[in-house]
Amino acid sequence: MLEHNDLDAALQVDVEKLRGEYPRTLDLYKEVCVVMFFRYGMTPTANKLYQLVRKGSMSAPTEALRAFWAGLRRSGKVELGQADLPEDLAHAAGDLVSKLWSSAQAAASESLEELRKAAGQERDSALRDKQSIQGQLDAVKRELQELAAKLELASRENATLREEAAVSAAAAVEMSSKLSDARQAASEAAARLEGIRTEHAAEIEKITARITQAEERYAASEHRALLEIDRERTAATRLEKALESERSSSAASLQRLQSELTHAQIDAAKQARDFAALEENLRSAIEERNNARDLAPQLRATISDLTVQVAAERARAEVLDEQLNRLSSKRTRTVKPGQQRRKRAAQRSKAKPSA
Numbered sequence: 001m002l003e004h005n006d007l008d009a010a011l012q013v014d015v016e017k018l019r020g021e022y023p024r025t026l027d028l029y030k031e032v033c034v035v036m037f038f039r040y041g042m043t044p045t046a047n048k049l050y051q052l053v054r055k056g057s058m059s060a061p062t063e064a065l066r067a068f069w070a071g072l073r074r075s076g077k078v079e080l081g082q083a084d085l086p087e088d089l090a091h092a093a094g095d096l097v098s099k100l101w102s103s104a105q106a107a108a109s110e111s112l113e114e115l116r117k118a119a120g121q122e123r124d125s126a127l128r129d130k131q132s133i134q135g136q137l138d139a140v141k142r143e144l145q146e147l148a149a150k151l152e153l154a155s156r157e158n159a160t161l162r163e164e165a166a167v168s169a170a171a172a173v174e175m176s177s178k179l180s181d182a183r184q185a186a187s188e189a190a191a192r193l194e195g196i197r198t199e200h201a202a203e204i205e206k207i208t209a210r211i212t213q214a215e216e217r218y219a220a221s222e223h224r225a226l227l228e229i230d231r232e233r234t235a236a237t238r239l240e241k242a243l244e245s246e247r248s249s250s251a252a253s254l255q256r257l258q259s260e261l262t263h264a265q266i267d268a269a270k271q272a273r274d275f276a277a278l279e280e281n282l283r284s285a286i287e288e289r290n291n292a293r294d295l296a297p298q299l300r301a302t303i304s305d306l307t308v309q310v311a312a313e314r315a316r317a318e319v320l321d322e323q324l325n326r327l328s329s330k331r332t333r334t335v336k337p338g339q340q341r342r343k344r345a346a347q348r349s350k351a352k353p354s355a
Helices: 004-020 025-039 048-055 059-080 089-235 241-355
Strands: none
Touching: 004 025, 004 048, 004 241, 025 048, 025 059, 048 059
16 A cells, blocks of 8 residues: 555646646646545545645635535435435445545535635735835835935046046146156256356356466566666666656556456456356256256246356456456556656767767
8 A cells, every 4th residue: 555655646646647638727626636536545625636736726626626526426316316226225325425425525624724724824924925025125125226326426426536537637747748848947957057167167267367378477577677677777876766766656556466466366266166156056956956846946046046147257257357458558558667768868878978
């Protein structure tokens, strides 16, 4: 005899076969009732039928079960009504059918009650699930709304960030261009400073050469003056006072020339110091060239100051040149009175024999 699990498995196999033969739900439930009752000796119930078939609503197995019992009852009455059955067998069959019917009715009622309870529980569970799902749906809707708001805010922030990035990129390009211009200006300024330094050094060398030449000319002039003084001293003693006067004048001129030479040397020393200061400024400018990005305005101001200083130095050089020219002219004037005295002495010597 088959066990309960094997019986259920075999019944399930038969039900699956009947699905293809009876597509109508009510016919399928009726055939399952027949198989359960006559093949497996099981009393069909609405709950069991629904568990096996799982098709349609809960009213379908109930209606099929009623139709099955009604047909079985009609079949039993026909068979019991035959005259060839003995009376005691007919009574026994009637009692059996009555008991079967009562048992079936009770089982059907119990099954229907269980089915109703199960349906009520499933309905309550479905309502609870619906409420829970509705709550979850509302929560999801709220989250979607919040997410939509956040997405909108993020989109605006993203657009703002893109605009800021574009502005920053443009500013970076502009700053890079300005930096390149500043570097080029610094290079040009450095080149100009180098040229100014070279020119200034050349001018200083020229001035130094002029001073040296002036000193040489002064030494030669002094030597010639001393020779002339010696000749005048041996030639005429009576001209000593005049010579002393001329000597005093020459001494004053010499002192004046020495004073002018001293001033010229002082100016040259000042120019040397100024040149050293310019070289120091140049080194500072070279050191600050790496910071030209931030110090370009200051560098321009420094260049302007250096230009003014160079102009001032050139003016000083011109003044010094004028002083040297004056010094040369004075020396020339200093020599001429001696020549005049020689002429006068010669005239006097010629005039004595005639006397």
